[in-house]
Amino acid sequence: MAFVATDALAGPDRFELEGRPVPETLLNDVVRLLCRHRSVRSYRPDPLPEGVLEVLVTAAQSASTSRHFQAYSIVAVQDPERKKRLAELSNNGFVADAPLVLVFCPDLHRLEAVSRRQGYEFAERGMDMFLQAVVDTALAAQNAAIAAESLGLGICYIGGIRDAVVEVAELLRLPPRTFALFAMTVGYPAGPTHVRPRLPMDVVLHRETYSDDKLEEGLRRYDEITAASGIYARRAAPEDGGEPRLYGWCEHTARRLARPHPKRAGLRRQLEELGWEFYTGPGRQREELGAGPQTVLAGYSSAAGGSASPWGVGYAGRGASGPGMLRYAVPGPGSGDAPAPRAAAYLSTSWNPCRKYFEKIRKRIRIGSVRITLAAYNPPG
């Protein structure tokens, strides 16, 4: 079956819209489909044909995946109440109207379960695993998007769900070490949509080495195109010495970058609350010990002048180590290390529950003969 031609992909593709030259021999159906993408934010109520969900997920699962880890899960939401809640939490009203909402979740929970099942420690879970899981998730999602568009459906990514990442995790009953990276609405478009102009290619494509030589001219051209396109029609152009400046992509983008996203400034903390870790210490081994009602982070930094650093120690409630966890690392290349007894004293006096956990560490690594580095996990702030 050929791609389904509908309103979802009507109008000029990117080659036509932006006058990009392309040899006829390189223009096949797949390339055309990709270059006709546009986000769809208004849907007909028609249900999706039987089997569409499974086709989209099969396409998603066919994407390349880092180390074959397949570090993502997809939650398909069709229940009207749950869609409505996702619409509210994401501040994207149209989410409630889409017949299908796919929520794409980086997932280390399953990998941890596999490690445990096989009797191994789950130690590979720092910043790079976060990146791998996020990249895997995005690649899977984009495959699903293309599959949907090839079937005449429209899609829109919804990063807005990260405005309420903890609430969305609760709503979808996500286990620890997963989170909702973005959702994707899927359905038949209610009306015509258009391809949005992108930055000129010579601003994005660098040959052999990076160069800003074409940047200014490219931005000037792009601003004119985007201002004339009407996508920012309702935005007020700023006055600059009496002359209204052009309201195009540059102004729009720079305004949005002028302050941190008010609802996402605490995202890292929230992800830590959901069990994600961003530990990137060089060459450190880590262990997770104990389980209690509180998160306890232990900190030591050689930069702090050789004493156990106050940040992190006794920091409770949420943090890099996830609920109920205390972590430490044995010395590795480049890491600072503290005389264990001193660190022990610091821990046991500054945060009482630490003593319990520290006793466990003691037993495990024979304190006294080994110098412990209490890892510089995630200083607060």
Ligand SMILES: Cc1cc2nc3c(=O)[nH]c(=O)nc-3n(C[C@H](O)[C@H](O)[C@H](O)COP(=O)(O)O)c2cc1C
């Ligand atoms: C990760 C991601 C998150 C997005 N989040 C939202 C969103 O919350 N709401 C929305 O209306 N569009 C969202 N979009 C769609 C973008 O606004 C859209 O892709 C961009 O403006 C370019 O338009 P086009 O997709 O029509 O070419 C998102 C896109 C991506 C890739």
